[in-house]
Amino acid sequence: MRMRKKRNFDARMEACGKLLLAKGANGILNMKEAAESFRALIEYKAAFGEERADLPVALEIGCGKGGFVIALAQREPDCNYLALEKMSNVILTPMEEVKKQGLENIRFLNIRAECLPCYIPEGSLDCIYLNFSTPLPKLGYATQRLTHRNFLEVYKKLLKKGGRILQKTDDRDFFEFSLEEYKACGFTLEKVTYDLHEGGNPDWNIVTEYEQKWVDRGLPIHRVEAVLE
Numbered sequence: 001m002r003m004r005k006k007r008n009f010d011a012r013m014e015a016c017g018k019l020l021l022a023k024g025a026n027g028i029l030n031m032k033e034a035a036e037s038f039r040a041l042i043e044y045k046a047a048f049g050e051e052r053a054d055l056p057v058a059l060e061i062g063c064g065k066g067g068f069v070i071a072l073a074q075r076e077p078d079c080n081y082l083a084l085e086k087m088s089n090v091i092l093t094p095m096e097e098v099k100k101q102g103l104e105n106i107r108f109l110n111i112r113a114e115c116l117p118c119y120i121p122e123g124s125l126d127c128i129y130l131n132f133s134t135p136l137p138k139l140g141y142a143t144q145r146l147t148h149r150n151f152l153e154v155y156k157k158l159l160k161k162g163g164r165i166l167q168k169t170d171d172r173d174f175f176e177f178s179l180e181e182y183k184a185c186g187f188t189l190e191k192v193t194y195d196l197h198e199g200g201n202p203d204w205n206i207v208t209e210y211e212q213k214w215v216d217r218g219l220p221i222h223r224v225e226a227v228l229e
Helices: 008-015 030-039 044-048 067-077 090-100 111-118 139-144 150-158 173-186 209-216
Strands: 020-023 056-059 080-084 106-110 124-129 158-170 187-193 222-228
Touching: 008 090, 020 090, 044 080, 056 067, 067 080, 067 090, 067 106, 067 124, 090 106, 111 150, 124 150, 150 158, 150 173, 158 173, 173 187, 173 222
Parallel strands: 020 106, 056 080, 056 124, 080 106, 124 158
Antiparallel strands: 158 222, 187 222
């Protein structure tokens, strides 16, 4: 079912304009086409301010309502965060919350993940977060999974040497698929767990709304850190 457009959507988006670094190229599905046909690389000094220009940069792909990235930005003020969400009607919610809180270390990308090479400078990311990405279980959709090697090769170009992909998922098959893809693309796997909450939630873990739902049902959460050597 299609989500109903929020009331006064255009005016509200415009009011958050400072926070939105990229909007467009959503119709481009081919990553090669995206990289070659449209390019507007982000300048971090312009995006976050001169005093924050040299701080680490992390990206969350699929930020949804923004609960995770906002909590992370509050906890780690000395890091800049980019939050990607392809659905315009969804991204408005976290942008308004960030504006309300006056957080200066979060900016948003209203684009598809395929278009990241158009906006993110190569070798500029310290970390990529993939929280409960859609598993797309049908075999025919494997290339659209955010941990498919097609995407991982893009992430490798965007990450710094030693950069990490931090993934959480409740889907065991998707997790196993992801582990194999990471290894195939030359990532080193660290801190692999099939039950993140065994013995209680770790102090460092920020629990997303989606994650809490599954934890309350007693279902395990899988997590891995894939390191680019």
